[in-house]
Amino acid sequence: MSTLYLSHPAFLEHLTPLGHPERPDRLRAIERVMEAERFQTLERDQAPLGRLDDARLAHRAAYVDVITRAAPTEGLVRLDADTTMSPGSLEAALRGVGGAMMAVDEVMTGRVANAFVASRPPGHHAEHDRAMGFCLFNNAAVAARHAQRTHGAERVAIIDFDVHHGNGTQDIFWSDASVFYGSTHQMPLYPGTGERSETGVGNIVNAPLRAGDDGEVFRAAMDEVVLPALDAFGPDLVVISAGFDAHVRDPLAEIRLIESDFAWVTRRLLEIAARRCGGRVVSLLEGGYDLEGLSRSVAVHVGALMEA
DSSP states (O other): OOEEEEEOGGGGGOOOOTTOSSOTHHHHHHHHHTTSGGGTTSEEEEOOOOOHHHHTTTSOHHHHHHHHHHOOSSSOEESSSSOEEOTTHHHHHHHHHHHHHHHHHHHHTTSSSEEEEOOSSOOTTOBTTBOBTTBSSOHHHHHHHHHHHHHOOSOEEEEEOOSSOOHHHHHHHTTOTTEEEEEEEESSOTTOOOOTTOOTTTTEEEEEEOTTOBHHHHHHHIIIIIHHHHHHHOOSEEEEEEOOTTBTTOTTOOOBBOHHHHHHHHHHHHHHHHHHHTTOEEEEEOOOOSHHHHHHHHHHHHHHHHHO
8 A cells, every 4th residue: 555645735835934834845845855756656636625613622712713714815824922823824734734634544444554734734743722943734643533433432642753842642642541642842942841750541651852962862852752652552554753853964953863763763653553553654844944854854854664
């Protein structure tokens, strides 16, 4: 079976202030690297437009209404110090939701082996009722809920290797033992959550890293903390919050990963997925703000998915 690659031109229409790290050029850099000959066998499609009700799978209805009303017809609107909306932001966010759901549909029905969704804005900082950290809707949380409600998945795992802790995902599933959340991330760093002591109802495993840690430390944290817990959880689907801002080139943090580290963790997740859930993996783009580091890391990540 093939790997599905989803994106959409609407993701370029989510505009941010001049100099903001979460910019349309991120997606353009990914699209350029995806033109390489080795990716020509990817199955490609466009992310569909999700509905507001789909966003409500992970967010309170009142919050979705707030985001809808905040969407401007011109200019930029600030939701907080880091998070803005432009006239194209609502469609981009809803296509992120729709792309995540389509990826789940295609993987859970066995039409493709796995999927990667190249979308923006990212999602893992968006809480039940709060936009923050560049994020509007939590695509990984929507994907997990959709897998449960539409495809009967009893247990869904979300693995997050973005350099920033996914406080939003943790918040949404804090009391839900049917969803496992495992994260490596730099601490101290925005948003300030992600201590080892934060365990929810036993379904949350945080493995914080320190500034300057490299691939050896990252791999040890995965191998000794996150991956054994994932394996023991026995998921029916693995969702990856695939942030690439732990790359050594990234300007927003101080973890020193290189491309081979992202390829390694992707293969390790695929190994567990093959053993536990028929290889079902959906990967969703989160952070990554150095264009060269991002594009090279996405290339090896998607390449590893294609090997499954």
